[in-house]
Amino acid sequence: MTYALPAAIERIPAAQLPQLLRTMPKAELHMHIEGSLEPELIFALAQRNGVTLPYDSVQALRSAYAFTDLQSFLDIYYAGASVLLHEQDFYDMAMAYLERAAADHVVRAELFFDPQTHTERGVPIEVVILGLSRACHDAQARWGISAALILSFLRHLSEEAAFETLEAALPYRAHFIGIGLDSSELGNPPEKFERVFARCKALGFHLVAHAGEEGPPAYVWSALNALQVERIDHGVQSEKDVELMQRLAQTRMPLTVCPLSNQKLCVFPDLREHNLPRLLAAGLNVTVNSDDPAYFGGYVNDNYLQVFAATGMGAAQAYQLARNSLEASFASPAQQAAWVQQLDDCFARFAQSA
């Protein structure tokens, strides 16, 4: 930790913690916009677009969300995305998420999107990018939330396919700020994408990658060394490697941790065993995020509330996690400082009213 905690933070009573977690300003840095598709919206879009789903009701679809690992989740996730065809569909999906995020006091959201999930179905990349970008713009005007897009490559596909996606997206580069790497981790190590990430770095994009969710610490090392990322998405397996933990702590490398996702995909089947408190205590720059909120049982505030209730963390950790999220965002330093001031004011109010 490189900053002092607000004065009198210890006076905030435990009973106030849930309300503090809900109302404190925060950034969400790890969420896949396709993973915000609620079953109701999937059915509405299917009807609007004349798409037939392999489920005959909202309830049947919702009850299919009994994943046991990353792959069983991804199979349903790609089926859900099949209803997205037109720019308005992408816009509506992103607006639905951003409205919820603003209600959760998210002041900054950086959204992953997977163009290959859509271009492989024949949807032009500009339909995807322009629909999402328009939502980010309108959400700022409507709810005051700052939002930006991170284009993610699907790692189960080839590096050549990633290069093709990048080239197709470049005419629209003003609409996204960074590049990520997601989908099936095991068997698809970061170094598979070393050359395309080097190209993205040369183009001036921010770089992030999923690593150490189910995969070993070696994947986190190669995301750092081969891909030169600025944030690690998940990274919870880093705990198995002492040297890696030291490197992450010393460099203040942000980890975008997703507690409910980890629980649902059985990375930590019992939330009480989640290593978030240990990572924080070890000096790592961890943040809390929702990953695929429609599929994993909750948006970002649900993640905070449930992991705090399960692990017994308190106001000091709440402050650290929120501040880490604001400062690990790709917003400007001046904008980050303004949000940190809002965070400090929020904690001061709770300490005063105690």
Ligand SMILES: [Zn+2]
């Ligand atoms: Zn993810």
